[in-house]
Amino acid sequence: MNKTVLITGASSGIGEATAQYFLQKGWNVSATMRLPTKADTLKTAPNIIYPRLDVTVPATIKAAIDETLAQFGRIDVLVNNAGYALMGPLEGVTSEQLQQQFQTNFFGLVNTIQAILPIFRHQKGGTIINVASIGGRLAFPLTSSYHATKWAVEGLSESLSYELQRFGIQVKIIEPGGIKTNFIHRGTVWVSHPDYTMMIENMNSFMKRIDAALPGPEGVARSIYQAANDRSGRLRYSPYGETFFWLHALLPQPVWRSLISNIMLGKSWRRA
Numbered sequence: 001m002n003k004t005v006l007i008t009g010a011s012s013g014i015g016e017a018t019a020q021y022f023l024q025k026g027w028n029v030s031a032t033m034r035l036p037t038k039a040d041t042l043k044t045a046p047n048i049i050y051p052r053l054d055v056t057v058p059a060t061i062k063a064a065i066d067e068t069l070a071q072f073g074r075i076d077v078l079v080n081n082a083g084y085a086l087m088g089p090l091e092g093v094t095s096e097q098l099q100q101q102f103q104t105n106f107f108g109l110v111n112t113i114q115a116i117l118p119i120f121r122h123q124k125g126g127t128i129i130n131v132a133s134i135g136g137r138l139a140f141p142l143t144s145s146y147h148a149t150k151w152a153v154e155g156l157s158e159s160l161s162y163e164l165q166r167f168g169i170q171v172k173i174i175e176p177g178g179i180k181t182n183f184i185h186r187g188t189v190w191v192s193h194p195d196y197t198m199m200i201e202n203m204n205s206f207m208k209r210i211d212a213a214l215p216g217p218e219g220v221a222r223s224i225y226q227a228a229n230d231r232s233g234r235l236r237y238s239p240y241g242e243t244f245f246w247l248h249a250l251l252p253q254p255v256w257r258s259l260i261s262n263i264m265l266g267k268s269w270r271r272a
């Protein structure tokens with residue numbers, strides 16, 4: 001029997017590429033998304049379905065899981081991919097914006113995990129793959145809200161990996177580096193503040209400069225597939241992220257911090 005993967009946020013970017021990659025490999029794919037009409041332009045095949053799933057609405061999670069089980073009989077892998085970035089100075093972030101960021105990137109992921117666990121325990125196995133970021137172990141300027149959610153995902157995932165071992169359930173963390181998707185454009189909500197204008201402009205122009213050079217999402221889809229099939233007990237996979245982790249570990253902290261400030265914020269970070 002073919003294996004089945006359920007992916008959140010499969011309407012674009014890493015989620016869409018992952019759905020296509022698993023499909024090519026012969027898996028059954030439940031490519032869930034907030035607005036299934038977005039699937040109108042995506043591939044149709046007997047072993048792919050496009051259920052509606054908004055990670056912030058638990059009833060849609062249950063319905064998507066039920067639809068997947070009805071269609072394919074079981075779910076072997078859950079890929080928690082849905083997310084967006086709230087960017088800008090913390091001083092300008094409203095409580096509602098921060099809560100919404102956590103509702104999607106953190107509590108949304110918790111919602112899907114809690115919904116799938118009874119099924120995985122009943123099946124006596126399954127794999128949960130959480131898409132964090134290199135920004136789940138490192139932090140860059142003007143991204144504090146987003147980093148807070150991804151660091152939370154890292155901590156939750158590592159702890160959870162121990163408690164689920166005895167049920168035959170694996171947890172994996174994917175930590176992509178910068179990837180060319182809708183993320184920087186449509187997937188990023190910018191917060192402004194008059195006293196941080198120059199910093200925001202510099203960060204924005206840094207992101208636009210690097211955007212053209214970023215790799216596409218296919219490499220991340222490959223890592224997710226590798227994680228789904230890896231029985232070694234490995235927890236973290238860092239497509240396009242390893243160099244950052246090495247540099248961060250090897251460079252003295254003041255050197256690393258100056259590099260990040262100078263590259264991302266230019267001179268605007270210096271004391272006024």
Ligand SMILES: NC(=O)c1ccc[n+]([C@@H]2O[C@H](COP(=O)([O-])OP(=O)(O)OC[C@H]3O[C@@H](n4cnc5c(N)ncnc54)[C@H](OP(=O)(O)O)[C@@H]3O)[C@@H](O)[C@H]2O)c1
Pocket residue numbers: 008009010011012013014015033034035038053054055056081082083084085104108131132133134175176177178179180181182183184186187217
């Ligand atoms: N691109 C990068 O550089 C990068 C680097 C590291 C980590 N990541 C992570 O990779 C994941 C995917 O991002 P991406 O780069 O592929 O960006 P993307 O193209 O913007 O895709 C984000 C996906 O998340 C979905 N989404 C947002 N809120 C949702 C909700 N409440 N319920 C269900 N789906 C929701 C979006 O759906 P809609 O179409 O409905 O908006 C979209 O399908 C995110 O978790 C992101 O943090 C990205």
